[in-house]
Amino acid sequence: MDLPDHEGLPVHLLAGCFKNTSATYKFYWFLALLGRVELGERTIAKRDLFAEMVAHAWYTVNYFKVSFGKQDKLQEAIQAIRGLESLTIDADRIFIFNQLAHTSNKATLRALRYFNGEVPHRFLSPWFRAADSQAAYRASQRFENNCLYALYADHIELNPAWVTYLQRHARILKNFCYWNLAVYLQAKNPNVPDIPNKLIKLPVRKALTEQRKFWDLVLAELGSVDCIYTHKRLTVGDYAVEHFLPYAFVSHDLMWNLIPADRAFNSSKSDKLPPLDTYFEPYFNLQRSALEVIQQVAPQHKFLEDYLTIVPDLHLFERDRVWEQLQPLATIARNNGFETLLPYIRV
Secondary structure (H helix, E strand, C coil): CCCCCCCCCCHHHHHHHHCCCCCCHHHHHHHHHHHHHHCCCCEEEHHHHHHHHHHHHHHHHHCCCCCCCCCCHHHHHHHHHHHHCCCCCCCCHHHHHHHHHHCCCHHHHHHHHHHHHCCCCHHHCCCCCCCCHHHHHHHHHCCHHHCCEEECCCEEEECHHHHHHHHHCHHHHHHHHHHHHHHHHHHHCCCCCCHHHHCCCCCCCCCCHHHHHHHHHHHHHHCCEECCCCCCEEECCECEEEECCCHHHHCCCCHHHEEEECHHHHHHHCCCECCHHHHHHHHHHHHHHHHHHHHHHCCCCHHHHHHHHCCCCHHHCCHHHHHHHHHHHHHHHHHCCCCECCCCCCC
8 A cells, every 4th residue: 555645755755654664652652643634733632642542442452352463552541541530441532532632540540651752753763773762862953854743842843844745644544544554453463353454432322123033033933932042932013133143253243143032031141152062052053943944935035145254155154163163262362351151140
């Protein structure tokens, strides 16, 4: 993915900012910078940029639990700030920014200030030798090699030569940054599915209306099924469609991961992992029954294709093959910090 050229600007140096990265800082710093530029700012407080970095990465860390790597302090800071500021995992990005931009909590401010020694001067390394921070500050204030901004103690000043370029191409620049971030994080999380869709918080999750119709067909044929968690009898119109493995991990609505469940229990299950030693057998039996019904009553149903993402042929939807697909995913999700569901106890 190439950036748009602009006469007189060393665009290739901007693109070079994301080469040889060992942490996520530069990606989130640039996203933060673009956001402030879009608001019309030219002199930008570092504290605001650090707050934006946290806000941009918040959902990826707290909801999707994507690992940034052991050396990355942004993930560590986010986890600490969540407790320090009593913020929820699904808090809005703007709300998080406003909270951090105005906080007086000394521990939070200390966590934000850490990044001052890591990213503002190092981001400019394609323009000049930035390992020496004092030299980088002096060079930036001369806009040496037409660098992107000048560094000062508590703020940066955009190079006027870059302002129009950043504004005009903001969307392309963000996409370029997210693409490079996705490549970086996929390398850190090789077995985690769909990293690109875990970088931002979607405004609204898709309704599972069509998937419900699939299960309505099954229930209409079978009359009812048992919820695998609570053993409540489920009938058409009286169940929730739930993700067996958490949506926050799989990041998709494929039918092999969707089952009918007790409405009340589904709400409390949230994004917890079902222990497979307890729930895999009833999950598999329910899914196998559904496949048999749909293949009989609607053999051309479009959602049958969803199952081909875990088995090469519907006739091979067998216990051992499905276990071989789900067990590693559950292990990875657990290692990434997803909580395990406690077995349901009837009261």
